[in-house]
Amino acid sequence: MTKQGEVLLKVDNLSVEFDTPRGPVRAVDGVSWQVRAGEMLAILGESGSGKSVSTQALTGILEMPPGRIVSGTAEYRGADLIQMTTRERRRIVGDRITMVFQDSLSALNPVQSVGTQIAECYRVHRGMSKRDALKKAAEMLDQVRIPAAAKRVGDYPHEFSGGMRQRVMLAMALALDPDVLIADEPTTALDVTVQAQILELIAELQAERDMGVVLITHDLGVVSDVADNVVVMYAGHVVERAATAEALEHPVHPYTEGLLGSMPSAELKGRELPTIPGTPPSLRAIPSGCAFRTRCPIAIDDCAAEVPPLLTVAPGRDAACIRRTSLAAKEAV
Amino acid sequence: MIRFILRRALAAVPIGVLVTLGVFALVFAMPGDPLRELAGDKPIPAAVLAAKRAQYHLDDPFIVQYLLSMKDILTGHFGTTFAGADIADQLRLRIPVTLKLTLLANAVQWTLGLFFGIYAGFKRNGWVDRSLLLVTLVLLAVPGLVAYFAAQYLFGVELKWFPVSGVLEGFPRSYVLPALVIGVLGFAGLARLLRTSIVETVNADFVKTARAKGLGEQRVLWRHILPNALLPVVTFIGLDLAGMFGGAIITESIFNLPGLGQFMFQAIKLKEGGVVVLLSTLAFISFILINLLIDLLYGVLDPRVRNV
Numbered sequence: 001m002t003k004q005g006e007v008l009l010k011v012d013n014l015s016v017e018f019d020t021p022r023g024p025v026r027a028v029d030g031v032s033w034q035v036r037a038g039e040m041l042a043i044l045g046e047s048g049s050g051k052s053v054s055t056q057a058l059t060g061i062l063e064m065p066p067g068r069i070v071s072g073t074a075e076y077r078g079a080d081l082i083q084m085t086t087r088e089r090r091r092i093v094g095d096r097i098t099m100v101f102q103d104s105l106s107a108l109n110p111v112q113s114v115g116t117q118i119a120e121c122y123r124v125h126r127g128m129s130k131r132d133a134l135k136k137a138a139e140m141l142d143q144v145r146i147p148a149a150a151k152r153v154g155d156y157p158h159e160f161s162g163g164m165r166q167r168v169m170l171a172m173a174l175a176l177d178p179d180v181l182i183a184d185e186p187t188t189a190l191d192v193t194v195q196a197q198i199l200e201l202i203a204e205l206q207a208e209r210d211m212g213v214v215l216i217t218h219d220l221g222v223v224s225d226v227a228d229n230v231v232v233m234y235a236g237h238v239v240e241r242a243a244t245a246e247a248l249e250h251p252v253h254p255y256t257e258g259l260l261g262s263m264p265s266a267e268l269k270g271r272e273l274p275t276i277p278g279t280p281p282s283l284r285a286i287p288s289g290c291a292f293r294t295r296c297p298i299a300i301d302d303c304a305a306e307v308p309p310l311l312t313v314a315p316g317r318d319a320a321c322i323r324r325t326s327l328a329a330k331e332a333v
Numbered sequence: 334m335i336r337f338i339l340r341r342a343l344a345a346v347p348i349g350v351l352v353t354l355g356v357f358a359l360v361f362a363m364p365g366d367p368l369r370e371l372a373g374d375k376p377i378p379a380a381v382l383a384a385k386r387a388q389y390h391l392d393d394p395f396i397v398q399y400l401l402s403m404k405d406i407l408t409g410h411f412g413t414t415f416a417g418a419d420i421a422d423q424l425r426l427r428i429p430v431t432l433k434l435t436l437l438a439n440a441v442q443w444t445l446g447l448f449f450g451i452y453a454g455f456k457r458n459g460w461v462d463r464s465l466l467l468v469t470l471v472l473l474a475v476p477g478l479v480a481y482f483a484a485q486y487l488f489g490v491e492l493k494w495f496p497v498s499g500v501l502e503g504f505p506r507s508y509v510l511p512a513l514v515i516g517v518l519g520f521a522g523l524a525r526l527l528r529t530s531i532v533e534t535v536n537a538d539f540v541k542t543a544r545a546k547g548l549g550e551q552r553v554l555w556r557h558i559l560p561n562a563l564l565p566v567v568t569f570i571g572l573d574l575a576g577m578f579g580g581a582i583i584t585e586s587i588f589n590l591p592g593l594g595q596f597m598f599q600a601i602k603l604k605e606g607g608v609v610v611l612l613s614t615l616a617f618i619s620f621i622l623i624n625l626l627i628d629l630l631y632g633v634l635d636p637r638v639r640n641v
Contacts, residue, residue, distance in 0.1 A: 094547020106538040
């Protein structure tokens with residue numbers, strides 16, 4: 001399924017480093033992706049792969065220092081968020097681009113009512129009066145299907161269940177009808193049934209508004225449920241980029257393949273779940289060449305030579321693996 | 334709310350009994366004879382001595398003396414001191430003195446503490462933050478007594494900026510020096526606590542959320558960080574305010590301010606159990622009240638502890 005909407009957010013060659021007492025550490029290295037109106041893009045990767053850092057860097061909420069953007073652009077409708085002044089960026093981030101975070105209990109201010117926190121968006125970005133803003137906040141709570149929304153605007157975050165709280169986060173992020181929603185592991189802290197509800201809700205609200213959604217997750221199941229396209233990250237690099245269905249059926253990069261193989265399924269019942277051997281590398285000691293080669297079943301000596309470039313293997317499909325991209329290229333010939 | 338207050342008040346009763354009983358026992362156990370202390374070197378006729386002893390129930394058993402004192406306190410018949418002064422009058426004169434000193438000292442302490450704490454917290458590792466750490470260590474290392482005498486000597490005797498002692502020059506002149514010393518000695522702890530609390534809060538997830546909402550730094554600081562960072566400070570301020578009375582005993586004696594602390598000091602010296610217990614009870618009641626107020630305030634500031 002290809003989406004033909006306008007490109008809303010285009011990240012190009014983004015690199016982020018952290019200054020540590022033991023020297024700089026590169027958490028994100030040359031990452032590129034884009035999201036169109038109406039598209040749901042999943043950024044898939046395990047913890048430490050740089051998926052959250054990249055979005056936090058481009059929205060300017062990353063602590064800098066110690067973080068530092070080394071290179072790259074992140075264009076929202078052609079305007080580079082990274083080069084912008086903070087004041088200019090604040091008009092876009094929080095208004096046209098909004099975010100939802102993982103742990104809604106700590107991501108909401110514990111001493112402010114949820115209504116006040118949602119209303120703050122209208123007050124700051126739209127200059128609404130307190131009363132009007134609170135009324136709009138109640139409407140938003142209703143839109144994310146919180147029962148008796150009007151009665152609950154005055155309640156505090158700890159008075160909601162985990163799923164309801166994540167709905168509040170969503171209401172806050174969608175209050176100003178943004179073009180792009182960045183959802184950073186929005187369902188990780190929730191149990192499975194609630195996860196499905198929240199994902200469904202995000203998909204529904206997206207369809208209503210034709211917004212672009214960047215869904216950051218480590219959960220392949222989540223990706224396969226809702227995402228149109230997927231970007232797979234490993235140790236700060238994008239290793240594969242494809243339409244979700246294709247990536248799931250014919251993974252090109254061995255890391256994607258490994259992830260797929262380690263997904264529990266009915267066919268594997270009773271058997272031990274395959275895993276990717278080893279652990280993700282420390283960002284301090286990323287192997288030379290391909291970062292995945294130490295865990296890769298098909299690695300050869302050449303893999304250590306240089307970082308494999310992200311090459312197009314088919315229309316809309318990119319992968320960074322010298323074994324696979326050269327193979328595919330040969331097949332194509 | 335009302336239930337909460339009533340429950341607190343009821344819980345205070347047994348504690349109050351224990352506190353007053355303990356204080357009375359301590360005074361009772363002190364060596365020396367109160368009336369001889371009062372008379373000094375002059376001989377007292379045996380008949381006068383006996384009459385005085387009977388008047389103040391000094392020959393009754395401990396528990397009887399205690400109960401009689403408590404009866405006087407609860408019925409409001411405070412009686413007279415050994416020296417003959419009317420205790421109720423004394424309280425009327427002395428309570429305002431202590432209140433003025435304590436409130437002024439707290440005003441100094443809170444102003445400095447909040448200002449430097451907030452500043453150091455928001456500008457971590459800046460020069461204010463670093464100097465604050467140094468100043469805190471120095472201030473914590475200086476014993477109060479030394480600071481009081483040093484300030485009295487330097488600003489009162491040598492520079493003559495403030496009266497050396499007494500309240501003849503009235504409020505605020507007579508109170509400024511002791512209040513400043515108390516405030517300066519106490520502000521550092523408050524500032525450090527607030528600074529640490531802010532530094533912890535700055536890294537909280539909801540601050541990230543606030544930034545992601547596109548809020549300006551000022552709004553993030555005052556609406557999101559501070560209300561959360563102030564919570565532990567409120568508890569500290571409450572305990573500190575309640576502890577001020579203990580500090581007043583020393584300060585008022587050194588600066589010769591006729592407040593409750595000085596009264597307490599004289600009463601302890603003279604072994605006047607009744608007065609000591611009366612003042613302890615007053616301190617205890619104010620302690621309970623302040624803590625109750627702090628708890629109520631805490632509920633207002635933090636919805637998570639409401640209705641507890």
